[in-house]
Amino acid sequence: MATQLEPEARDSADVFREEVRQFIADKFPEELKGKSVSLSATEGPIKETDAQKAWREAMGERGWGTPTWPKEYGGGGLNRKQAAILNEELARAGAYNPIGGMGVMMFGPTLLEYGSEEQKQEHIPPICRGEIRWCQGYSEPNAGSDLANLQTMAEDKGDHYLVNGQKTWTSGGQWADKCFAIVRTDRSDKHKGISFLLIDMDSPGVEVRPITMISGTSPFCETFFTDVKVPKENLVGEEGQGWTIGKRLLQHERTNLSGAAPGGRAGASLADIAKKYGRTNQDGTLADPVLRDRIADFEIRWTSFLHTARRAVEESKAQGGVSEISSALKKLGTKLGQERAEMTIEIMGLQGLGWEGDNFSPVELQGVRAWLYGKATTIYGGSTEIQNNVIAKRVLGMLDHQ
């Protein structure tokens, strides 16, 4: 993979650090300090200011938004140590990485592994420059946890495929330029009949409808394909290889999702929230002993989860492969994130359940939306039940129940 390529020769880490500092001093607009704006998978496009555009282009030109990707496709060509230095220096300067989204997190690494030379040349550089938004065409109304049951059909028409069907939970589908999708090219075999196809979202016959979630936001869409023509050169890998490629991409997704439980991390501690919204004793301790116990209980388990996330990284580095406890991180982190969000709104009382209005603070309103949206975390990216199947079968070696 990209990260295993030979790093560009450099005299020392110090020389590289100096180069990064100089670059940031030259290119990072002072007015963007402390404001992180990157291409997001689930939020709409913002109107880019001149400064933001300049910074994105500067980072894109160096390939430093995708620092460890190979240089020949527009990546930074850095080794892990250099990438770490880059991150440190960006953080030190109050700067941010403006290149992000699904192309960076999931699709790019997968295409680098499985794509043809032409495909890499065509698709990777625009991702590195932050120019193209990708969305994921995986789930269907009848293919959620049982993803391989997907029915969207790509019919061979000689020089192109004719695609018909429906995808759902297409993150950012309404803003995406392109879609990486798994589609059926053969009805006779559930898994081997699946292929990995790249579809232009502005092709005739593609229709996108945003789905309003219980949180009131619409980060996902339903996407309909009606007689959409897709050129043959947009097939990644071989026909029938889509399940293998698609699963590999999900590994990148799960790595990125393990800590992603909205409301689960940033912000005030539960104890501070409880002090603000509840009664305290004269010595500043919480007056409600039961709540105090529950907060301590949560914080202890949250601490050991953070230790576990750190250990997974250390083990993976040391053994040069994915640590087996990684499989437990997603289910642990998402559950704890939900638990924290539930406690937060409970501690605030009805003031913590505001939907809209000036008589709620932005933090209170955001907390409600995060609590609701957080229910998705144990469903998407392989539900907790699917994670349990994966742990039981692949890690513990228990037999297939089916």
Added chain:
Amino acid sequence: MAVLNEEQEMLRDMAREWATNESPVTEFRKVRASGEPEAFDRDAYSAMAEMGWAGIIIPEEHGGSDFGFMSVGLVVEELGKTLTASPLIATTLAASAIMLGGSDEQKAKWLPKLASGEAIATLAIDEGPHHDPQAIEASVSGGKLTGTKAFVAEAHGADLFVVAAKDGLYLVEKGDGVTLTTRRLTDQRSHADIAFDGAAADKLANGGDDLLDKVLDRARVLTAAEMLGMAQIVFDTTLAYLKQRVQFNQVLSSFQALQHRMADLFADLAQMRSAVEAGLQAVDSGAGVSRAAIVAKAEANRVLHTMSNEGIQLHGGIGMTDEYDIGLYLKRARVLEAAWGTRSYLKNRFATLGGY
């Protein structure tokens, strides 16, 4: 598993091999059958001391190897897996008290003997059935200690007690003014109430006001390491059982209801291991020890409690028999859960340290 250095890997492998070959659970059963209140095999402890295990945290100048708590934790975990009965933890904790609070003379007198296995020592802190270091009544006057200590672990084999009195920790040798009453607990190890009646006491005067807290931090972490070994083996044994037991013409491990329970236990065990290893590392680094020790012991209590119950349930009827080892782990688990703080106690202390 934490990333280990070469010395630690060797130590762990050696401990694993010794525990598996020389000290399987059948050895504990022999100790139990003997009915001796001391409840450990002197020859086995000598062998452990000869391998250097009693001196792992003790400085080299006093006959130890100065490898630290992570290292002794690895050994303790392996011994926990086979329920090896020994005063290794008790002696290590007493040694740490002497290292933290002892004078040069006290260190020179005791640490070499503890490292070599010539002497055995233990902590005598609590005075009732609950861990409650705020409620200590034992007192010292004119170098003589008077008071009672309850459920002191490894008391029968100990030559030396590290005793908590109102004004600090004291070294008291077994002998005049020290009377033991055996308390046989469900784990069938060594426990005793001790009456100190004007026993000669030598204060650990160099440790500062929080010496007892520091010693208790270490007690929590090392006890959690033993519990980690136990939880790991209960999990492994239960998984192996589910893979071979056939009902309805299929192995139990093919049932999804059981698979998901094992996946939950796997995730719990991962958290417990992370918490315990972080606690051991904190003691060695000296950073955030008190909180890390609480997290280690509280998570060990939570997970081993669940694990030992699920272990019995998933074994079914056979798990209720004395012939199967699983019940021995359940009984030892509850004793260790009570030691140095139940979850209630630990959560209360965690909140207090957090200022809420």
